Amino acid sequence: xxxxxxKGGEKFTLPSKYLLFILTxxxxxLIMITFSTNIFTASLNSFFGTIIVPMQKGITSVGTxxxxxxxxxxxxxxxxxxxxxxxxxxxxxxxxxxxLEQDKxxxxxxxxxxxxxxxxxxxxxVAARIIAKDAGNWYHSFVIDKGSDDxxxxxxxxxxxxxxxGRIIDLGPDWxxxxxxxxxxxxxxxxxxxxxxxxxxxxxxxxxxxGVISFSKLIDDADKVNVxxxxxxxxxSDKYLPGILIGYISTIEDDSNNLTKxxxxxxxxxxxxxxxxxxxxxTKQQVENVTE
Amino acid sequence: MRRFIVNFLLIIFSFVLQTTVFRYIxxxxxxxxxxxxxxVSLGLMRGDKSGTxxxxxxGLLVDVFFGTYIGFYALIYMYIGFIxxxxxxxxxxxxxxxxxxxxxxxxxxxxxxxxxxxxxxRTKFDIDYYMLHVIVPEMVYxxxxxxxxxxxxxxxxxxLEDIEQRSAKKFV
Numbered sequence: 001x002x003x004x005x006x007k008g009g010e011k012f013t014l015p016s017k018y019l020l021f022i023l024t025x026x027x028x029x030l031i032m033i034t035f036s037t038n039i040f041t042a043s044l045n046s047f048f049g050t051i052i053v054p055m056q057k058g059i060t061s062v063g064t065x066x067x068x069x070x071x072x073x074x075x076x077x078x079x080x081x082x083x084x085x086x087x088x089x090x091x092x093x094x095x096x097x098x099x100l101e102q103d104k105x106x107x108x109x110x111x112x113x114x115x116x117x118x119x120x121x122x123x124x125x126v127a128a129r130i131i132a133k134d135a136g137n138w139y140h141s142f143v144i145d146k147g148s149d150d151x152x153x154x155x156x157x158x159x160x161x162x163x164x165x166g167r168i169i170d171l172g173p174d175w176x177x178x179x180x181x182x183x184x185x186x187x188x189x190x191x192x193x194x195x196x197x198x199x200x201x202x203x204x205x206x207x208x209x210x211g212v213i214s215f216s217k218l219i220d221d222a223d224k225v226n227v228x229x230x231x232x233x234x235x236x237s238d239k240y241l242p243g244i245l246i247g248y249i250s251t252i253e254d255d256s257n258n259l260t261k262x263x264x265x266x267x268x269x270x271x272x273x274x275x276x277x278x279x280x281x282x283t284k285q286q287v288e289n290v291t292e
Numbered sequence: 293m294r295r296f297i298v299n300f301l302l303i304i305f306s307f308v309l310q311t312t313v314f315r316y317i318x319x320x321x322x323x324x325x326x327x328x329x330x331x332v333s334l335g336l337m338r339g340d341k342s343g344t345x346x347x348x349x350x351g352l353l354v355d356v357f358f359g360t361y362i363g364f365y366a367l368i369y370m371y372i373g374f375i376x377x378x379x380x381x382x383x384x385x386x387x388x389x390x391x392x393x394x395x396x397x398x399x400x401x402x403x404x405x406x407x408x409x410x411x412x413x414r415t416k417f418d419i420d421y422y423m424l425h426v427i428v429p430e431m432v433y434x435x436x437x438x439x440x441x442x443x444x445x446x447x448x449x450x451x452l453e454d455i456e457q458r459s460a461k462k463f464v
Contacts, residue, residue: 016341020374023348027370030363048356052308059312132311135354136365137322137426138406143311143357169360177357184411185360205411206421209321272321 049147049172056131057145064275123241125159125278126150131175138205140183141166144277147174152279155239160277163268164188164233164244168279176279181246182208182271190215190246191234195224198234201246207264208271212250216262227252231265241284295452299334299346302445306330307353322429324437327354328402331373332395333438333445337385340377347373368405372398385449388442395438396431403427 033039128144146152148171158165158178166180180203181188187202199218207214218225229249233240245268252263306326314323327350335343351366359365376394383390407422416422 014341016339016344016374016377019341020344020370023344023370024367027348027363027367030366031361034361034363044356044362048353051304052353052357055304055308056312059308063312063316132308132357133315134358135307135310135323135327136325136358136406137430138410139358141358184416185414205426206416206418209425 045170045172045175049175053131053143053145053172053175056143060129060131124281126152126281127276128176128279129276130274139185140180140203140208140271141169142178142180142274144176144178144279145174146279147171147176149173151281152176153283155283155285157239157241157244157280157283158277159244159280160269160274162245164240164246165269165271165274165277167239178277180271182213182267188240188246189234189237190231191242192218192220192225192249193230193232194226195220195222195229197225198236199231201231201265212264212266213247214262214264215249216255216260218252218261218263219259220261225249225252225261237284239284241280241282294455298448298452299342300349302330302334302448303327303346303349303353307350311357319433320425320429322426322433324434325399325402325430326434326437326441327351327369328372328399329395329434329438329441330445331369332376332398333385333391333442334449335373335376336380336383336391336394337446337449338377339380340374343373343375343377343380344370345373347371364409368402372402385446388439391442392435392438395442396435399431399434400427403430 126146128146130142131145132143134141144158152168152171154168154171156168158167164181166178166183166186168176169179170177179186181201182203184203184205187200190199190201191197192199197218197220199215201213201215204214215231227249231246231249233242233244233246235242247265247267250264250266252261255262306329310323310326314326331343331347331350334346347369348366351364351369352362354365354369355362376398379394385391404427407419407427411422412419
C-alpha cells in the first residue's frame, strides 16, 4: 500500500530573487523605522552586544598588552638619560608648582568674590576604554566598554584629558557608541573664549587628514578673534555642556558674504592615539533642570 | 546546520578583527574590509542565496554598531553578495585571481556607493580627494588581505562540502 503523505516531502526552497526582494523590503522598512523612531535599537543593541562586545574587549586588552610589552623593549640607556632630564624637570616644576599654588589660592579667593565656579571640574565622571573603532573608513565613531548598566545615557558628553571628544549616540547594556567631533557628520556649537563669539565646529574627513577640523559662521565684526584663541563649547548647545575645551584656532578666513568668518582649528585631543576616555555622567538637560 | 554555524562564526570573527586588530595595524587610518571579502568569497563559492544572506548579516552588524540608520550597510552588502553570487555558476572558485578581481571591483563599488550615499548627498563634491584617500587605499589594502583570507575561507568551504558529500553517500 502506498502511503498517502509523502514522508519528508520535497524540501521547501525559496528562489534567491524572492529572498533578495524580501530582505530588500526588510532593509527599507528598517531604515524608515529607525529614521523616525528608535524602537528596535534597544533590543538589537543588547542582542548583538552580548555576542560581540566581550570578544572586542578581550582582543583590545590583548592588543594593549602587546603595545605595552613592545614599549618595554626600549633601551635602558635612553631611559636613564630620560630619567636624569626628568629629575631636573621635577625640581623646576616643584618650584613652579609652589608659585602656581599661590596663584591658585588667590584665584579661588577672587572666584569666591565673583561667585564664579569652574564648571566642568565639578561634574561626576567615569572612565571607559575604547574597544572598537568604525568598521568603515568614512566616519570616526567608536565603541566604549561602559553602557546603560553603568548609568550611561544617550547624549552624555565624552572628554579625554581636558578636551571634548564627542557624545554618546547609542548604547546597549555594556557598550556605548560615541560620535566624535571630528566625524564628518558631526557639528558642535562653540564659543571663542576670549571674545564670547559663537561659531559652529564641524568635523571634516578631508581636513582631518591634515590634523585640523573646520569651523564656520563666526560673526566677528570687531576682528577680535585671532589665531591661537581657545574654542570651548557654547551655552546655547542643547547636547554639550558649556565650557568644555574643543581646540585652538589655526586659520581664519573671511567668508564671501563678508558677514561671517570660517577657518580651521586644531583639536585639544589627539584622536589618533585615543584609548581611554572619560564620560561625564550628566547631560545638558539634567544640568538645566537642577539650576532651574 | 553545520555550515550555518561556521558561516555565523566567520562573520563574527571578521567583524571583530576588522574593528579591533586591523585598527592597530592600519595604514594612514585605512582598514581593510574583511566583511566584504567574506561576502564576495561565500557568494562565489556557494551561490547567490548564500551571498545575499551573508551580505545581509555582515551589513546588519555594521549598522547596529556604527550605522546611523539600521539597514543602509545591510542593503549595500546584500546586493554585492547577490550580484557576485550570480557568477557562482560560471566560474570555479579554486583559482584565486578571479575572486581577487571580484573583490577589487566590489570594494570599489562599495566605496563609491558609500561616497554617493553619505557624502555626495551632503554636497561634498571633492571626489578626487575621497577617491585617493579612502576608496583606492581601502581597495588595495583589502585586496592584499584577501590573498591570505580567501584561501582560509575556501579551505573551510571545501572541508564542509566534503563532510556533506560523505554523509550524503552514507545515506544512499
